[in-house]
Amino acid sequence: MKSETLPAPTFSEAHWVEGELVRGLMRTQRQAQWLSLVLMAVIVGVLWADVSPAWLAAWVLLGLGVAAWRWWILRRYQREVVHQGTDEHLAFFRRYRLFWPASALAWGITTLLYFDRSSLADQFICWLTMAGLAMIAANSLSSQLATMRGYIDTMAVTALAVMAWRMGVELRLQGPSYHWWLVVLLLVFWQVLRHAGQQLHETHRRNFELQFRNSQLIESLTRQTQAALDAVEIKNRFLASAAHDIRQPVHALGLYADWLGTEPELVHELAPKIVESTKAVNQLFDSLFDLARLDSGKVRLNIEPVDVAKLLRDLEVQYRPLCEAKGLQFRMRVRPGTAQSDPILLQRIVGNLISNAVKYTQRGGVLVASRVTAQGLRVDVWDTGVGIAPVHQREIFREFYKVPTHAGTEDGFGLGLYIVGRLTHILGHPLTLQSRPGRGSVFRLLLLPTDARAAAERTMSSLAQMTPPRE
Known part of the structure; x- marks a missing residue:
């Protein structure tokens, strides 16, 4: 569905949608926490025999520090924000939005450990692990487009910077040719992830906009249904009241008519009473006609x-x-x-x-x-x-x-x-x-x-x- 098929959201709708997008992102972070720890263990296992223990330990400490930071953010979110409104969610996210680029930087630095420093098989496993992490990030962070782009861009730029240093400074462009193919593949993969993440973000946003409008529609239909029920109740009360009020003058008219038929000499006494009863009936019908015109909106105006x-x-x-x-x-x-x-x-x-x-x-x-x-x-x-x-x-x-x-x-x-x-x-x-x-x-x-x-x-x-x- 193209975005042009729906009208532009109002300020209140856009504000609510932004809050729901933040909620959606935060719901994915607990799984991302465990996944990052598992992938960290994979990297350590693959590079255990290829990398200096000091470098590997330094990277593990950096990764654990990022994981501890994520755990602290999640704890604070669960304790203070998860049950709050849209404004609190947006404020919380603005306060900690730099965490995700910092996390991507830590993972991008991993390239220092394996690029052209371990066997091709180990490099392949590490590149595959990094690609999987980037794809998962594009999916889990896509509800916030700027955050998703910041994560992927930081990881890609860091990896490219490490590769450029290795190829240009240390190897002076004398390295194997597959290095250049890796650069091209990384650039292509980077742009594909950005595009896929944007498509996912638009889908999330559209879904929340539809959810908001559906809830507004349901609320409106509920109000209209209640108004219709109230109108039925009012009409029922009206009919009951009108039937009760009209009974007396109509009954009186019948009595006066019978009386006049049996005793015509009382015409001068009965005629005023018949007139009064007739006026009462006419007054009710005038009110009925006025009410009907008002309720139907068919009052003709001549200003x-x-x-x-x-x-x-x-x-x-x-x-x-x-x-x-x-x-x-x-x-x-x-x-x-x-x-x-x-x-x-x-x-x-x-x-x-x-x-x-x-x-x-x-x-x-x-x-x-x-x-x-x-x-x-x-x-x-x-x-x-x-x-x-x-x-x-x-x-x-x-x-x-x-x-x-x-x-x-x-x-x-x-x-x-x-x-x-x-x-x-x-x-x-x-x-x-x-x-x-x-x-x-x-x-x-x-x-x-x-x-x-x-x-x-x-x-x-x-x-x-x-x-x-x-x-």
Whole structure:
């Protein structure tokens, strides 16, 4: 697979991948420790009769020192880093990254012991041992490309330097011709190992990138699955709540109709009750349609300048009779001004707020006011109703939520303020609430200019949620 087939990794992904590459390298080092000791014993056994005991002992001490250093690094890694995060792994590796070139230097110096100083058979075994060690290093260190290259380059350059000294300085280029073939083979083998190590590194990196993206995908699918399950639960609760709430007005309509059929002379008493029951059913269906449009993202936006004063006067015509029928005062204090918004949705928001105020106010009245502030035009809806305790002030914007013990909640469906919250989020109109139980409430709607593109994006977002009031 070519690297171009996947998009470039993000910073967080690249950071995680680098940490996993370090983990992969460190997992190979315990095996490399034992292998180096075994190969050291092989070299000693092969060169025992060919090399001065002092030189051989010096090299063995050097190799044991490198092995002890590796053992100390592994111990510290296991004790302090193995269970830590990516940052700790990267910091640890940066601190000890020079160990591997130092180890390669110790092995490269081995060439001093056998090149043109032992029999051809022994040289062959030693070269084969060195080649095997280099191939194993290319594989075990390939997760860190710079480290792998540093190891192989150091070993190859050290061996070539030893050979150049022997051939040029000591033998003055008068040595056997196979020396030159050995140099050529070493150069070719060196480049082949570098290329193979790079291919292995790209494979390791690609595997970790795929692992990261798969884990992200699984996490995303898990979230989406949970969201779908939550949506099903919400819909089930909605159907149960709607069925319960619609039962009473529909049942009442049936009773009034039967009553009217048997006693038509009571039409003047029964007609208002039939009208009220019909309004209750219509209110539920209006809420259902609003909710369906919000959840499907099919709210049509028509952003334009809205005459707020005219909008409030139209709402006054609709809600003043309801107030007066309950014996409440309905007051308007309107300042001229326009807002960049959707006129239908804005009217729906303010209308729901006024309807809510009328529903939960038993004495006193409702005040609707518009005023110009430093931030822009604002609409306030005041009432002298039951008020909302602080513990419920965020919850009232949840779907189907009804404040316990509030008079009038049995006639509602818990959707009005939820829809208000969703619509204000779509239009970008911040909504705040202040309330005192037993004294009343005020909702303040700040009519910041609606950006059509941003509003459309929020509308289409399946995760769009209502914006809770800021306190």
